[in-house]
Amino acid sequence: MNLIGENISYKPDNEYHLNNISFNFKKGNLYTILGRTLSGKTTLLKTIAGLINPNSGSMHFEDKNFSEIPVWERNVAMVYQQFINYPHMNVYENIVFPLKQRKVSDEQIKKDVNEALNTVGLVGFENRKIQELSGGQQQRVALARSLAKKAKILLLDEPLVNLDYKLREQLREEFKRIFSEGFSQETILIYSTTDPQEVMELNGEVIVLDEGKILQNGPAKEIFENPLNLKVAEISNDPPMNILKGSKVSTKINLDNISIGLPSHLNNLADEAYNFGIRASEVKLDENGEEFEIELAEISGSETLLHLKKGNTKIIALIEEVMNFKIHEKIKINFNNNKFYAFDLNGNLVSSPYGAING
Amino acid sequence: MNFRHKFVFLFPGLFVLIGILIFPIIFTIRLSLSGWNSYTPEMNFIGITNYIRLFTDDPRFWESFFRLSFLSVSTVVLQYIIGFALALIVWREIKFKRFFRVIFLIPMMTTPVIMTVIWRTFFHESLGPLNDLLGRLGVEPILWLSDPVIAKFTVIIVEVWQWTPFMFLLLLAGLLSLPKEPFLAAAIDGASSFRKFVYVTFPLMAPISIGAIIIRLIEASKIMDTVFVLTSGGPGTATETSSFYIYIKGLREFQMGYAATLSFTYLVIMIISLTIIAKVLTKLMIKE
Amino acid sequence: MNKFYTILKYSFITLWTVFIVAPFLWAVSTSFKDFQSVNSKVTYIPWLDFEPTLEGWKVLIKSPARGGVDIVEPYFNSIFVTCTASLISIVLGTLAAYALSRFTFKAGFVRNNDITFFFISQRIMPPIVLSIPFFIFLSTIGLLDSLVGLVVVYIVLLMPIAVWIMVDFFNRVPKELDETALIDGCNPYQAFYKVVLPNSIPGLIVAGMFCIIFGWIDFFFAFILTFTEVQLLPVKVVALNSSITPWWSLSASALVSVAPLIIVAFVVERYLSKGNLSGALK
Numbered sequence: 001m002n003l004i005g006e007n008i009s010y011k012p013d014n015e016y017h018l019n020n021i022s023f024n025f026k027k028g029n030l031y032t033i034l035g036r037t038l039s040g041k042t043t044l045l046k047t048i049a050g051l052i053n054p055n056s057g058s059m060h061f062e063d064k065n066f067s068e069i070p071v072w073e074r075n076v077a078m079v080y081q082q083f084i085n086y087p088h089m090n091v092y093e094n095i096v097f098p099l100k101q102r103k104v105s106d107e108q109i110k111k112d113v114n115e116a117l118n119t120v121g122l123v124g125f126e127n128r129k130i131q132e133l134s135g136g137q138q139q140r141v142a143l144a145r146s147l148a149k150k151a152k153i154l155l156l157d158e159p160l161v162n163l164d165y166k167l168r169e170q171l172r173e174e175f176k177r178i179f180s181e182g183f184s185q186e187t188i189l190i191y192s193t194t195d196p197q198e199v200m201e202l203n204g205e206v207i208v209l210d211e212g213k214i215l216q217n218g219p220a221k222e223i224f225e226n227p228l229n230l231k232v233a234e235i236s237n238d239p240p241m242n243i244l245k246g247s248k249v250s251t252k253i254n255l256d257n258i259s260i261g262l263p264s265h266l267n268n269l270a271d272e273a274y275n276f277g278i279r280a281s282e283v284k285l286d287e288n289g290e291e292f293e294i295e296l297a298e299i300s301g302s303e304t305l306l307h308l309k310k311g312n313t314k315i316i317a318l319i320e321e322v323m324n325f326k327i328h329e330k331i332k333i334n335f336n337n338n339k340f341y342a343f344d345l346n347g348n349l350v351s352s353p354y355g356a357i358n359g
Numbered sequence: 360m361n362f363r364h365k366f367v368f369l370f371p372g373l374f375v376l377i378g379i380l381i382f383p384i385i386f387t388i389r390l391s392l393s394g395w396n397s398y399t400p401e402m403n404f405i406g407i408t409n410y411i412r413l414f415t416d417d418p419r420f421w422e423s424f425f426r427l428s429f430l431s432v433s434t435v436v437l438q439y440i441i442g443f444a445l446a447l448i449v450w451r452e453i454k455f456k457r458f459f460r461v462i463f464l465i466p467m468m469t470t471p472v473i474m475t476v477i478w479r480t481f482f483h484e485s486l487g488p489l490n491d492l493l494g495r496l497g498v499e500p501i502l503w504l505s506d507p508v509i510a511k512f513t514v515i516i517v518e519v520w521q522w523t524p525f526m527f528l529l530l531l532a533g534l535l536s537l538p539k540e541p542f543l544a545a546a547i548d549g550a551s552s553f554r555k556f557v558y559v560t561f562p563l564m565a566p567i568s569i570g571a572i573i574i575r576l577i578e579a580s581k582i583m584d585t586v587f588v589l590t591s592g593g594p595g596t597a598t599e600t601s602s603f604y605i606y607i608k609g610l611r612e613f614q615m616g617y618a619a620t621l622s623f624t625y626l627v628i629m630i631i632s633l634t635i636i637a638k639v640l641t642k643l644m645i646k647e
Numbered sequence: 648m649n650k651f652y653t654i655l656k657y658s659f660i661t662l663w664t665v666f667i668v669a670p671f672l673w674a675v676s677t678s679f680k681d682f683q684s685v686n687s688k689v690t691y692i693p694w695l696d697f698e699p700t701l702e703g704w705k706v707l708i709k710s711p712a713r714g715g716v717d718i719v720e721p722y723f724n725s726i727f728v729t730c731t732a733s734l735i736s737i738v739l740g741t742l743a744a745y746a747l748s749r750f751t752f753k754a755g756f757v758r759n760n761d762i763t764f765f766f767i768s769q770r771i772m773p774p775i776v777l778s779i780p781f782f783i784f785l786s787t788i789g790l791l792d793s794l795v796g797l798v799v800v801y802i803v804l805l806m807p808i809a810v811w812i813m814v815d816f817f818n819r820v821p822k823e824l825d826e827t828a829l830i831d832g833c834n835p836y837q838a839f840y841k842v843v844l845p846n847s848i849p850g851l852i853v854a855g856m857f858c859i860i861f862g863w864i865d866f867f868f869a870f871i872l873t874f875t876e877v878q879l880l881p882v883k884v885v886a887l888n889s890s891i892t893p894w895w896s897l898s899a900s901a902l903v904s905v906a907p908l909i910i911v912a913f914v915v916e917r918y919l920s921k922g923n924l925s926g927a928l929k
Contacts, residue, residue: 364834364835364836365746365749365750365752365835366746367836368742368743368745368746368750368835368839369742369743369746369747369750369752369762371739371742371743372739372740372742372743372766372806372810373743373762373766375739375802375806376766376769376802376803376806379799379800379802379803380769380803382780382784383776383777383780383781383784384780386780386783386784387776387779387780390779390780441663444659445660445663448656448659448660449660453656453657457916459660459664460916460919461912461913461916462664462667462668463663463664463667464912464915464916465667465909465912466667467860467912468860468905468908468909468911468912469864469905469908469909470863470864470866470881470904470905470908471864471866472864472866472881473881473901473904473905474670474901474905476897476901477670477671477673477674477897477898477901478670480673480674480677480894480897480898481669481670481673488673520666520667520670528915528919531919532919535919552652577770577771578770580771580773581773581774583773583774583775583867584866584867587866587867601773602773602774602775605773605775605776606775609775609779610778610779610871615779618779619779622775622776622779623776625773625776626771626772626773626776629771629773630768630771633771
């Protein structure tokens with residue numbers, strides 16, 4: 001049964017937190033909601049959970065009008081970004097709590113709890129107090145509690161954002177495993193995040209949210225290859241996609257002070273002004289390329305992020321090595337021409353390297 | 360449907376409170392518009408005669424009000440300074456820390472009236488220990504309770520004894536809840552104790568200080584027990600606070616109508632002044 | 648320089664301690680005196696300055712008929728009234744505080760903060776303002792000079808305290824905890840009872856403590872609203888003061904009356920050190 005939302009709007013104090021949102025979530029699928037902070041992700045999740053009542057619109061699940069069902073009767077589970085567990089209970093009691101509320105039989109409880117603990121890798125922790133656990137373990141308990149409920153809708157609101165980097169990577173892997181194998185085909189999984197990389201790794205159906213509106217939705221690959229407009233391109237790329245104003249003039253693209261040969265996939269474009277987009281990862285060091293001045297060099301893991309400037313053009317390049325650069329040093333870079341996007345002056349996608357062409 | 364419960368939570372308490380209060384308040388207002396006194400013990404209607412009398416012909420009330428302000432403000436200021444000093448000292452490690460903390464709390468746990476009964480014997484001008492000890496040091500006996508000016512200070516002393524622990528408790532609890540990081544940073548920066556206090560401790564304690572001061576001001580403005588037992592408002596009217604004056608007019612002279620007028624006016628003034636003080640203090644501290 | 652500062656510190660707290668202890672010492676000493684020791688010259692140390700007697704203390708045990716002072720009944724009356732009123736105030740006050748912390752109220756221009764302010768502002772009322780109307784109110788419904796009447800009045804005194812402390816406390820319990828309970832199948836009442844309340848014990852203890860203290864020490868309302876049937880402790884002691892009771896019985900009665908709450912001081916200090924109080928009182 002699908003979770004269908006129609007024209008949901010939430011407007012407290014005259015400000016739209018959700019603006020005319022519609023969705024159709026099918027069971028057994030993973031949906032990732034991608035958006036920046038304050039874009040409405042948490043609001044949307046809370047609305048589905050029933051903690052927030054929208055001002056307009058409706059939701060249906062299993063043929064029932066959701067708006068008439070209070071939170072405690074909906075079959076949902078939610079994992080928060082702040083590790084929320086019941087502090088006055090130990091791990092076992094925490095996981096058992098929702099099951100006891102639903103008056104599940106004792107044997108069934110044992111089975112479900114053990115299964116959940118197994119899935120999150122916390123077998124043997126039953127008697128520990130919540131305060132004794134680390135952040136990652138606490139979040140796993142929260143997840144176990146949600147899993148044990150066998151809820152039809154599982155909501156996760158940026159569950160990894162408060163964990164340190166290593167833990168985040170580790171848990172992300174585990175999530176992928178849990179979501180693909182250990183999961184019931186009856187459940188709708190909804191996962192929100194600000195991190196585009198997470199979205200790509202989880203590889204679900206993506207919904208891009210900004211200022212309470214859905215900008216685009218589709219499989220992760222689709223969002224990556226064909227962002228429908230500049231906003232989506234901005235939100236779904238980290239570091240943000242470089243957007244350069246320029247125009248196509250017969251066989252060349254003229255950016256502010258650079259001229260580039262026209263990539264073949266842009267042949268059919270009219271000779272006009274556009275916003276051209278290119279990912280930071282598609283900017284390469286090239287001795288024969290254009291000279292840019294380095295404004296900032298950030299080393300991140302095994303990569304280097306270069307903030308470059310030439311005249312009025314500013315771009316970010318992602319170099320896949322660790323290199324020591326000095327500010328104001330000049331280097332030469334070139335673009336991977338085949339990966340240029342073209343957006344019209346209104347910000348809409350006109351042409352993408354992956355084949356979608358919007359008139 | 361989702362929200363009926365919020366009223367179930369709030370209303371019992373709210374209704375009980377309003378229910379118990381509503382009669383007295385309305386009654387007081389109605390009473391203030393009547394001329395109920397011992398000659399005419401009935402609820403007649405004389406309009407705002409009482410209020411006119413209060414505002415044009417009763418300097419004693421306004422004197423009592425200024426006296427009250429003086430007493431409550433000075434006592435709260437003293438309590439704040441002493442209480443803060445005490446809290447700072449027992450906050451960190453010192454000898455017999457627990458002993459001192461308990462001792463400092465004790466006065467607050469005693470019934471003020473009863474302690475005042477003891478104070479009365481203590482401050483007794485001929486048979487009390489205070490004047491006796493001072494006498495042995497060659498000091499003339501001080502008229503603790505019968506000199507109009509000194510009597511005020513006697514009241515302040517008793518109030519400070521009684522309520523500094525309350526301030527001490529709030530401030531110590533506040534100090535104990537402060538985050539450690541700013542202090543570590545200050546230590547690394549080589550700040551002296553004095554600078555640490557001025558630039559780290561005091562600003563961090565600002566919100567708690569305001570809360571404590573306001574709460575104490577509210578309580579202090581009701582000074583009644585001490586005055587009642589220690590000096591009966593005297594000598595003369597030297598320590599007569601507004602509460603005491605209202606008491607005299609209402610329950611000694613039985614001018615109930617007029618007392619109600621005084622009560623109501625006093626209440627309105629107090630609510631307005633305390634709200635203003637609260638807002639001003641908050642702004643002041645935030646600017647710091 | 649540091650030495651000077653240390654000496655200053657210790658002298659200050661020593662002086663203050665002496666100040667705190669002085670009236671108690673005086674009262675203890677006086678309670679063992681008799682007419683001679685009090686009225687001829689000021690005396691301090693028993694056996695040194697004067698002959699101690701147990702007159703002051705014996706008076707507490709003797710029945711009133713034989714010149715004794717009965718403080719047992721007032722003692723129990725005080726305990727009953729204070730505890731009952733505190734209990735009711737805490738129950739109703741905590742529920743209201745929870746509502747004010749978690750839910751939004753809007754009635755015209757009245758918002759949550761206004762309602763909270765209304766509760767807390769009851770403390771501004773000086774007892775005198777309420778005592779005359781309460782006097783008439785209680786006599787109308789026949790509750791003058793009764794324990795129940797006093798309990799009713801004390802609720803007005805104590806509920807604001809409960810609300811003040813608990814609203815602040817609840818505001819620091821994350822809302823997400825309530826929400827998770829709801830999602831896990833609890834209705835709002837169960838969420839409160841099973842999840843929020845067990846995590847609010849420190850706050851409740853602080854609220855309880857303050858309610859009991861402020862209830863126990865009330866003098867004025869008991870003074871105005873009770874006469875012979877019911878007497879509370881503070882009233883009893885003060886009544887002794889105005890009659891010709893000798894200083895020694897006065898001191899003895901006073902000491903016995905203030906003793907119990909001193910135990911509370913120890914409890915408070917323990918809690919303070921453990922850090923629970925700090926959170927609740929902020």
